[in-house]
Amino acid sequence: MTRLPDKLFAKYGLRIVVAVPIAALTIWIAAHLTAAPGTQVSVLWGLVQYQKRTEDPVAVSTARRPDATLGRSVTSEPSEEPLAAVDLPLSPGLTAETSKAEVERLRKERRLRQLTALESGRAIAEAPPRTFFFLLGHWLRTWDKSLSDLVAGLDAFRFKGADRSFYELHKTQDELYLVAFITESDAARVSHLNGNDSVKIVAAPKVEQRFTVLISLPVNRIVSVRPRDFESRPDDTAVVILDVVVR
Numbered sequence: 001m002t003r004l005p006d007k008l009f010a011k012y013g014l015r016i017v018v019a020v021p022i023a024a025l026t027i028w029i030a031a032h033l034t035a036a037p038g039t040q041v042s043v044l045w046g047l048v049q050y051q052k053r054t055e056d057p058v059a060v061s062t063a064r065r066p067d068a069t070l071g072r073s074v075t076s077e078p079s080e081e082p083l084a085a086v087d088l089p090l091s092p093g094l095t096a097e098t099s100k101a102e103v104e105r106l107r108k109e110r111r112l113r114q115l116t117a118l119e120s121g122r123a124i125a126e127a128p129p130r131t132f133f134f135l136l137g138h139w140l141r142t143w144d145k146s147l148s149d150l151v152a153g154l155d156a157f158r159f160k161g162a163d164r165s166f167y168e169l170h171k172t173q174d175e176l177y178l179v180a181f182i183t184e185s186d187a188a189r190v191s192h193l194n195g196n197d198s199v200k201i202v203a204a205p206k207v208e209q210r211f212t213v214l215i216s217l218p219v220n221r222i223v224s225v226r227p228r229d230f231e232s233r234p235d236d237t238a239v240v241i242l243d244v245v246v247r
Contacts, residue, residue, distance in 0.1 A: 083195035083221065083247060090187050091214035099207045102214050103168065103179065107132055110172055120158035127156045129173045134159065134166040137205060137240035140225045147222045151176065165240035167205045169219075176219040180204060180242070181211040190215070190246060198223055203242045204230065211241075221246050 031042070091102045112132045119127065127133060133156035140147070151169070160166040168179040180203035182190070190199050204211035208230070223245040229238035 083193070085192070085194045086218075086221070087192050088190060088215060088217070090191055092184060092187060092212065094181070094207055094212050094214055096207045099181070099214060106179070106214075106216060107170070110170055112170055112172070115156060115158040117158065119156075121155055123152065124154055124156045124169070124171070124176070125152040127171055129171055131156075132168060132170050133157055134161075134168055137165045137167050137227045137242060140167065140227055140242060147225055148176070148219050151219060165205055167242075170216065178203075178217045178219055178222070180215055180217065181207055182213050182215050183210045184213055187213040187215070193221060193246060195247065198245050198247050201244050201246065203244050204239060205241075206239070208239055217244070217246060223247050 094102055110130070112130050115127065115131055115133050119131070120133070124133070124135070135151075135154050135157060139154050140150070156169070157166075160168075170177040170179060182201050182203050186201040190201050193199065202211075203215070203217075225245075226243040227240050228243065230241040231238045
């Protein structure tokens with residue numbers, strides 16, 4: 001006489017081998033989760049019986065694991081420390097030619113020098129103070145870290161190179177600045193930062209159409225940065241501009 005398992009296997013093949021354990025596991029999970037802590041759990045008409053702990057280790061471990069549904073650990077954002085109000089110096093009405101002189105004036109005012117050949121290519125955190133250098137705008141994308149932490153690990157370069165998307169940074173004795181160009185409308189909103197309210201602006205690495213105001217942003221005032229391509233002309237190379245939130 002053919003046994004029932006043999007009949008099922010002959011009819012359904014390997015599917016029955018996979019389906020039975022899955023069904024049993026599903027029934028056990030449902031019984032376990034619906035049972036109150038401290039009560040007896042019975043599965044498959046008493047085939048498996050046990051008493052559920054007062055504290056369910058499965059539920060506790062899931063509750064303690066951050067972002068369990070995404071399968072990755074997420075750290076909570078640090079509380080924002082209050083910042084002092086500050087007025088940012090701006091140089092409006094610049095052209096492609098006058099902007100070069102204005103940037104050079106800013107370097108001299110801060111007593112900055114160019115990186116040497118041996119200093120170029122090292123991490124910005126290792127760059128000497130009172131220097132200026134360049135990095136690609138594509139790298140300036142904040143995710144789960146502050147721009148200060150992000151920039152510290154990026155490489156500083158002595159020259160811009162041929163790419164039009166290099167941004168200039170100034171490292172003084174105490175501060176790190178992102179040098180860029182913004183529009184007049186953004187300049188009116190960002191000239192004074194009260195330290196509490198966030199302000200969204202768009203920055204470009206050079207004078208480009210309406211980006212005619214030179215700004216020097218302290219990196220520690222930047223909340224987030226998102227680079228994107230700015231195609232000013234169909235026959236020209238796109239420039240990387242930055243969507244910046246400052247505080």
